[in-house]
Amino acid sequence: MPVLEAHAITKTFQEGHETVTVLRGATLALEQGEIVTLEGPSGSGKTTLLSIIGCILTPTSGRLVVEGEEVDIRRRERLPEIRKRSVGFVFQQYNLFPALTAVENVEFALNIKGQRGREARQEAERVLHAVGLGDRMNFLPRELSGGQKQRVALARALAGHPPILLADEPTANLDSEVGGQVLRMFHELAKRENRALLIVTHDPKVRTIADRVLRIANGCLAGEVKP
């Protein structure tokens, strides 16, 4: 059974008097342990689709099923609970908390998910070890390189065992060598921990770790290409 299903998702925005359609009936499914990349030109609706399946935005129409449970798109107030339970995000800008150390960044995310105290600290340390940052746990983000920051962000996304990982241009701010290392880590962890991973990207190198590649253009999923 897919861990995430999106059916005929549409999204329109009101800009002044004009209605802009960003997504036109996008349908996709993610299986556990599957790595899928979503490619498309700027403005094609990639990030909007990512936001909707990550339960940050609600679609204008369509159905979304997360872990077998239908998401009621009319009840926005329930979305944080679904995000907390089922989704881990990795952002292009890392979005780490600059005042918190690496381990605190991960632990804070666990606190938000409801884990507290020693248990949260141990889980944060475990995922930081898993991304190879066991020796950088008490470093502030400004003391870390871009690749290390992205690995902290990955650790934060992995913490709490969400079944779905969504990454937005995770290699965009990294040089190709570091980007390659980060991608290998994404691949290894997604497979080892059996997470579904959807990566929105412009970077063709990301295909190297993908099981499937989806293309989107003008708000329509234009089909799959071979990785």
Place this chain on the structure above:
Amino acid sequence: MVDLARKNLLHDKLRFLITISGVAFAVTLVLVQLGLFFGLLKNATITIEKLGADLWVTSKNTHNVDFAHTFPESRVQRVRSTPGVVRADNLIVTFMDFTLPNGAQDATLVYALENFEAWRFPWRVEEGNITDLRRGNYVFVDNSAVRRFGPFSTGEYREYLGTRLKIIGRTEEARSFTTTPISFMEYGLAQRLMTVGNHDQTTYVLIKLAPGADLEQVRAELQRRLPHNDIYTSAEWAERSRSYWINNTGLGFNMAMTVFLGCLVGIIVVAQTLYTSTMEHLREFGTVKAIGGSNRDIYAILARQALISSVIGFALGIVPTLVIRALVQQADIELLISRPLVITVFIGTIGMCLAASMISFRKVASIDPALVFRN
């Protein structure tokens, strides 16, 4: 639990310093002003409280203890014969002209009783024996007179309304709201010195009730016997005296304005710095939302920041307040900072900072978590 609120505050030390300085300034301003206010009010009623009478008979419509009006002293007999009264004495409170050694004229506020010991008044005698007042043209002067009249010592003479009186004692802590120094003399002497026509007059009758006497019953009977006087309990009379100064001098309005301005300054500084900080951390708050945090989680972070700022700002505000209190004490001005006042200002500071964080609440409530995807 990772304390993002505290870490974020301390991450930008300069802004944090500005925030707590704003709070500290407001706290100092409010504490000093209220301390002065309560210090002045204490002066306005300290003699009433220290005399410890159960009831006061005053002339009709007297507004405060310092500005007394006269009435026939014989009325004390009607009081003494009232059931439930165990002791009643005339008390004269009056301003008298006073000639300084250099010939300058000033004023002193005279308290005159026949029997000071019976009322344990004055309550802090630093030098001399108060019972000696009845032996002749003698006077006790409070030490606060040094600032206004210059140094004096026992054995010296001063002219009261043209009559030379010997200073035979000194007291401490006797104050009036008007800051006029207080002198104590025997009742008969005060009467003789008072202007012509006042020789059989008094200004108050102090009453002690018998144990178990019903205060309201006694008061009603006294009011029946003395229809041209007012009768107050000590608490009522003190409150009336305080109210006079608060309402008739603009002191209350001035105090309310100062407290309002202090709070306003505090709220503006805290609100401004918290709001700026919130604006600069919008992406972080967006991230909190994206990883599953609710508005409540973010409110909790902002409220905690406000709380930390208020507690540290309050503690910092106490320090200059204590310094100012010590400094003004040297100028014989009392800054009355009681524990209830400190607790009230502390609670007010927390409330002020939480109120200031409300503006930021509104902003974060509208954060779109999708902003985390923007560059």
